[in-house]
Amino acid sequence: MEKLAHYLELRTLQYPAEDEEGIKKAINTVLKLEPEKLEEKIKTQELESQEGAKIKKHSYKTERWSEVKQIIKTIFQEIQKPEKLYHHLDSEKGEFYIRLDKQKLHEGKFQLSKKGDVVHIKIKIASYPFRKEKIKKNLKKLINTE
DSSP states (O other): OOOOOOEEEEEEEEOTTHHHHHHHHHHHHOOOOOOHHHHHOOEEEEEEEEOOOOEEEEEEEOOOHHHHHHHHHHHHHHHHOOOGGGEEEEETEEEEEEEEEEHHTTTTTTBOOOSSSSEEEEEEEEEESSHHHHHHHHHHHTOOOO
């Protein structure tokens, strides 16, 4: 299969009342990594909110097509009616965005969300040379990845 994406980024925030293990469990619902690999690949950064509370930002990025493909396959197999996802495409930048409800992921369920407590996923769609039509075509191929 041709390379349809340059990279995939995943990020989410952990608020003070949340358990870090629960957050990592939600992330791993999407990534499907061995526990030691998850610890190795997830980058954690401590931030401070406007109110002074400590927040952690957990992020993951891969440029390996095999990993990108597997994660995309996991997501699109679980989302009902993935064809409705096209409005999450920024064809000017060639970036596709998905927001999944973090609490539902903790339960092992994939549910799209527009806002709130989410896991953000950004996929940079491949296009050589860069053309909006090719971006849309490659996104359709990604969504239908078997």
